[in-house]
Amino acid sequence: MAFGFFDRIKDGLEKTRKSFVKNVESIVIGYAQIDDDFLDDLEAVMLTSDLGPKTTEYLMKEIRRGVTEGVINNTGDVMPFMEDRITEMLVDQEDEIILHHPEVILVVGVNGVGKTTTIAKLANYYTKEGKKVIIAAGDTFRAAAADQLSIWADRVGVPIVKHKEGADPAAVVYDAMEAAKARNADLVIVDTAGRLHTKVNL
Ligand SMILES: Nc1nc2c(ncn2[C@@H]2O[C@H](COP(=O)(O)OP(=O)(O)OP(=O)(O)O)[C@@H](O)[C@H]2O)c(=O)[nH]1
Ligand SMILES: [Mg+2]
Incomplete structure (x- = not known):
């Protein structure tokens, strides 16, 4: 193999x-x-x-x-x-994490710490657990961030909600929540742009 x-x-x-x-x-x-x-x-x-x-x-x-x-x-x-x-x-920590419907995991952190990769792992894990997962490309700041997440979404086999680069991340999340409700998804995992605490505008 x-x-x-x-x-x-x-x-x-x-x-x-x-x-x-x-x-x-x-x-x-x-x-x-x-x-x-x-x-x-x-x-x-x-x-x-x-x-x-x-x-x-x-x-x-x-x-x-x-x-x-x-x-x-x-x-x-x-x-x-x-x-x-x-x-x-x-x-x-094996306890049920889905308390709301849909439950939201917002992944935040400093640039390059592995947010997007971790989202792929979480999406894969919860899909295998039988949960219906949607991922939201909330990193509209970095060029190609949504493409990177799309590749992971394809590999894991979960739908992704994304907008154009530079779009309002809140609008992406809003659409993802609407999609999650419409499709009765269990979990929305949101990617965000890497940020330092000193970058107030992010
Ligand atoms: N060794 C190791 N490398 C990892 C791990 N998770 C992610 N990486 C690598 O770290 C780099 C950055 O990972 P990303 O998932 O893109 O990190 P990010 O936080 O989304 O980055 P930004 O969106 O740019 O802020 C990539 O080269 C990953 O392959 C991990 O658990 N272990
Ligand atoms: Mg990322």
């Missing part, structure tokens, strides 16, 4: 996963016991691996508790402990 598009996504994430695991393992090997330096290094790896400050803070709290309660006795116990905690967190 050809090395398909989803294999490439899986492969891409695999590299991130492997480097995270490798970095944790190298700290585990580097320290004979759990001390403050070990915990500091571990925290740094989590933050630089993009686990995010909230998740990192939660995991560090859990790990410290694990150490105090004697569940974690040496550095080798840390990785399995983290795996369990992370699995729990992911399972907890």
Whole structure:
């Protein structure tokens, strides 16, 4: 079988996963016991691996508790402990996200952080879950942004609502909501132009 598009996504994430695991393992090997330096290094790896400050803070709290309660006795116990905690967190998030009809996910963020790519992943995930998804090309600012999203929409097999470059993003979202209601869609995922907090006009 050809090395398909989803294999490439899986492969891409695999590299991130492997480097995270490798970095944790190298700290585990580097320290004979759990001390403050070990915990500091571990925290740094989590933050630089993009686990995010909230998740990192939660995991560090859990790990410290694990150490105090004697569940974690040496550095080798840390990785399995983290795996369990992370699995729990992911399972907890399996809850139904569609509370409104249609539900809207507005994806915002700094330029180039992966908004459009993440929308494709979300659209694929929820389509496979049996949800009816529509995506809205709310990034009318960057040339070719709507084309990029259209390619993803084709690959995933979901309809896209888009206007011309430079159009009012709110009008795109309005049309997407109308389309979602007319087609009885479950989920509208809205792409937006990348923006920095300093660009007031965006
Ligand atoms: N390694 C890796 N690369 C990613 C991931 N998500 C997106 N990318 C890449 O990052 C680059 C930017 O991704 P986009 O999805 O276009 O980012 P964006 O936030 O929509 O960008 P703007 O619309 O320009 O603000 C592309 O080359 C993607 O292939 C990811 O999870 N891992
Ligand atoms: Mg984008």
